[in-house]
Amino acid sequence: MLLIRCPYCEQDLPELEFAYAGEAHIARPQDPSSVSDEEWRDFLFIRSNPRGVHVERWRHVNGCARFFNAARETVSDRFLATYKAGEPRPDIASLSGEAR
């Protein structure tokens, strides 16, 4: 069971309090009716699934209930950073450097 830092509560808390919510930084198109079928398909279904650092959404569902983002190393299953929804994606290169 992982320990996850909620960026809103500013505490390291057990994974039991959280729910995974898929890859992060996939914005819903402002006007879905104007995008092509292919673009919409990619928005719906196509995910990066990397071996390495993955930026992903979590929800502190059994806590403050806020959605936030995290960068996690999928090989070691380590969290490299968590940050509030709406904040920019962290510099992956520097984070994965720290991971090694």
Add this chain to the structure above:
Amino acid sequence: MTSHRLPNRGRVDHARPVRFSFDGRSYQGLAGDTLASALLANGVHLMGRSFKYHRPRGVVSAGSDEPNALMGTSRGPRRFEPNTRATIQELRDGLEATSQNRWPSLAFDFGAINDRLGSLFSAGFYYKTFMWPRAFWDRVYEPVIRKAAGLGVSPSEPDADRYASRFAHVEVLVVGAGPAGLAAALAAGRCGASVMLVDETAEPGGSLLSEPSVTIDGRPAWDWLAAILAELAALPNVTIMPRTTAIGYYHQNLIGLAQRLTDHLAAPPEGAPRERLWRVRAGQVVLAQGALEKPLVFDGNDRPGVMLAGAAQTYLNRYSVKIGDRPAIVTTHDSAWFAAFDLAEAGVKPAAIVDLRASVDPALAARARALGIEVLPGHTVTGTSGRLRVQSLRVNRIENGKVGAAREIACDAVLMCGGWTPSLHLFSHTRGSLTWDGELKAFLPGEKTEAVQIAGAGRGLWGIAAALDDGASAGAAAARVAGHDATAQGHAVTVDRTGSGITCKELPTDRDPARAKAFIDFQNDVTAKDIRLAVREGMRSIEHVKRYTTNGMATDQGKMSNLNGLMIAADALGQEAPQVGLTTFRPPYTPTSFGTLAGYHQAATFEVTRKTPIDPWAQAQGAVFEPVALWRRAWYFPKPGEDRHAAVNRECRAVRTAVGIFDASTLGKIEVVGPDAVTFLERMYTNPWAKLGIGRCRYGLLLGEDGFIRDDGVIGRLSEGRFHVTTTTGGAARVLNMMEDYLQTEWPELKVWLTSTTEQWAVIALQGPNARKLLAPFVEGLDVSEAAFPHMSVAECTVAGLPARLFRVSFTGELGFEINVPARHGRALWEKLMAAGQPYGITPYGTEAMHVLRAEKGYIIVGQDTDGTLTPDDAGLSWAIGKAKPDFVGKRSLARPDMVAKGRKQLVGLLTDDPKTVLEEGAQIVADPHQPKPMTMLGHVTSAYWSEALGRSIAMAVIADGRARDGETLHIPMPDRAIPVRVVRSTVFYDPEGARLSLREETP
């Protein structure tokens, strides 16, 4: 009978005899015994039969790595456990143990025929023998294999015991209470760190319990141990937990512990849990698990009486049991020599010490000779004899690499030692790397991934002094990381028994190695030649060798066999051991009961059961319940003599002809509030909301972004910016999560607040032509007449003096109301309505009648009539889409090519030709029941009921191009026949005009 017990020694209590039985025969042991030591004290070496060849087997070890001495133990009905390790099970008064894998008896077993047929059961025999003919699989091979497979017998009744679980947080967790672990706990505990010290055995002390002659800090080992344990026990920051196995090492220093609480007690306290699972989050972990002794691989190394030398030493020094009168010792390591010395000094006459090494420490040899033990360096063992107990050892001198002439040495036990393997299981769980030590011929911990220290024999250090010093350093280091000012104190050790050894593959022999039964994995009957055969047949990876031969796959998970298997596989492959590599260690470290893992999640506390405020009333009425999501809901209310169908039919009739009362409290409820609430609902739900008037309701349909139906419910507008949203019972949490997701991450600019109010309201549905007549007298502040409060109205008012939200809605097709009152008043209102409703024929109905009534009207249940692949159009709900809306969740997906393609499955009605036949939900539908298999399936039945109102069966189904098949006859193949059905385009079977929803009866 107790001639194998030596008086006045060991850690057993010679003054406290304990009665127990083995295979129905009564024996006596001592308090402090294990089942294995007590049997050995009674001269019983034959303790089990092996898995494949049913060979007679005795105990090999004195610890949790035991592969042979597995037994069924019981403390009465529903308290039987198979595969209990006799070496771990503490003796208790009245313990009943039975041997396994034998018939009719342990001494005479028919299954031993497999031993003679050994050539049929070589490595990979499953894959070779049972290949063909294919038809034999179902009827012959599988039943036979299933019957023969497995050790012991699974319990057939529910476990009567309780199990517990607990969380803990400590600064330092020390695994293993041998010298290294004790020193670590002491170093960390003395400086104030919070410490948990766990050990899988009953008594802390580890190897010290088997080495009483050592002195530490000027005191005999056991006196030092007692003093240290007293000091640790007195420290409030230290917890010592014996009988507690660290079974798994998980991320970020979370350790799973399995604690055995009552299996050692003759009379456990009433209600006491049997085992407890701990989840411990530790700042630092000190692994002090020690090392495991390796057997030697030679022909006949599995006869009862052949055991590890260290185990014999433990039985002697700890349990005061001599394992034989004339044991022979076979070793490649100095440690077995000390076992021989201890036995000799206790009055046993070791026959010989056979050492594979040509030259041994002259001091050891001199001491052996002084004790009258024959010393045979540079010798090998090439066989044993004896059926149910070893009788002799066949020994050959090795000269210039050649095996010379054989001689027999009579003996009644063989003590073997092939060196020691550092126990790295838990470290490996962390995916820490292992490095091969070419000198020790052992894997040692390499790069760490967790905050862990490994101390003592677990990282290849040998001897008590080294273990103590290393443990103290590790404990102090761990405490320092935790912020304590810790220094490692040294411990002065004398009479330490250090030593070294070599590692062998199978021992050299003058006989045909292909005929040797030289076992590596005792429990799974894997021999050296099986490993070599696997390599010859093309297995290159150690993981493949493992699976092909089943080496290391028994309940001891390779604790004894991994290294020997690896050495032989490496030799056969012509590679070095580290190139071949180890198989992966996975949790749990030792077999763990399902009860421990389940903990409190059994019986009534298996999972949370949510109950409505009206649930106790339903229970008192004798309702039959069904689980719906986590809720317990009244399924139907049988009267005396009624079966389910009779009760449901009566309930349905009452709703259609009088008035039914239904507990709808489980409906999910979300309060959507804020100036942008209507905008938010416009974007979430398919329907238009902007023009919904205050005091009006509308059916809402929720899609996923993929365009498929996710949920539905009635939404009422209470004011400009306040909506009462209802969801399906099972979907409430998902819908709120989805709403929060969009609100927080896609549209954070919207001023909307979402609150789950599911449990704030008790909801009572009154449905039927008499509903208004019954309700109206209770209502204050609202005219509920048809004109003033028509279908799909909502209002806040007072009902029976209670603040209420009253909905004019129907899920039955009848005139209906849903009364929401604060949950704590739900039952009182229910009882008032029940009393007042008697003249109107009020009848409580359950979820089954509700399902029938809604199906008669063609109202779908999301998750029953839909399955996550239905669009609104597929479900016949296109009318619920706000066509003018520029966007809502899922709208864009409805225009994707696949979503508008022909051939999609559509929800339609089905009528059986025979009106009495009720279809099975889930049944598949075909066009031609005579077509060859596999048939082309067009869809499946989603709902099927007996309709009391229509006097016939009805069904709904999803069928490819269903609506275009209106009137077509299709077929439902069942095991005994095919049922013809007619497709009807509309799913509304009853009152298609909806006239009954707005019944204008006389208002009283």
